[in-house]
Amino acid sequence: MREIGLCAKEFHRHSTSYGQDKSIEEVIKENFLKRQFDQDDIDAIWVTDITYIACSDGRLYLSTYIDLATRIPRCFAISTSMKKEIVLRPLEQYRKTLPGVIHSDRKSQYRSHRYRDLLKEKQILHSMSQPGTPVDNAVVESFFKSIKRERVHPNMHKTKVEMRVLIQDYLLDYYVHKRIHTKFIMTPHKHE
Numbered sequence: 792m793r794e795i796g797l798c799a800k801e802f803h804r805h806s807t808s809y810g811q812d813k814s815i816e817e818v819i820k821e822n823f824l825k826r827q828f829d830q831d832d833i834d835a836i837w838v839t840d841i842t843y844i845a846c847s848d849g850r851l852y853l854s855t856y857i858d859l860a861t862r863i864p865r866c867f868a869i870s871t872s873m874k875k876e877i878v879l880r881p882l883e884q885y886r887k888t889l890p891g892v893i894h895s896d897r898k899s900q901y902r903s904h905r906y907r908d909l910l911k912e913k914q915i916l917h918s919m920s921q922p923g924t925p926v927d928n929a930v931v932e933s934f935f936k937s938i939k940r941e942r943v944h945p946n947m948h949k950t951k952v953e954m955r956v957l958i959q960d961y962l963l964d965y966y967v968h969k970r971i972h973t974k975f976i977m978t979p980h981k982h983e
Contacts, residue, residue, distance in 0.1 A: 823918035
């Protein structure tokens with residue numbers, strides 16, 4: 792390498808910034824859930840996250856709130872951007888019983904002033920995962936894996952408009968009323 796003037800490319804480790812920015816530390820909430828995913832009380836604890844959906848003409852983003860007792864997606868939003876409205880709109884539009892606790896990761900949408908104010912107004916306790924530990928939110932991560940395996944990946948050639956219809960059908964009908972959930976050995980609706 793020296794004879795022909797080549798040298799190895801340097802490798803730089805990037806340090807994470809968790810716990811270093813005071814403005815972030817001020818809005819981080821305690822992890823009240825502590826991986827206690829087996830819940831008996833319906834609508835007591837919801838878990839939430841955002842994932843992207845690949846389409847032929849770009850990406851969609853899906854924000855879902857899942858009830859831990861039934862594993863039913865209670866409310867959701869599908870958007871072309873990951874702005875904070877994607878986590879606010881489902882809660883603002885939901886007309887049934889809201890939970891006592893919502894558990895999320897530490898994305899900026901969940902740390903926004905508007906989100907914190909909404910949870911405070913609705914008297915919902917906010918729980919957050921530890922940094923870099925997706926297993927703290929394993930139920931919603933598993934749900935996203937299922938929807939991608941069963942709906943998204945077989946239909947990646949669909950446009951955003953077509954994919955939105957497929958996702959809505961999956962969330963409102965198929966997953967709740969027809970798909971056998973491995974935890975309950977029955978549909979989430981029957982379990983509820």
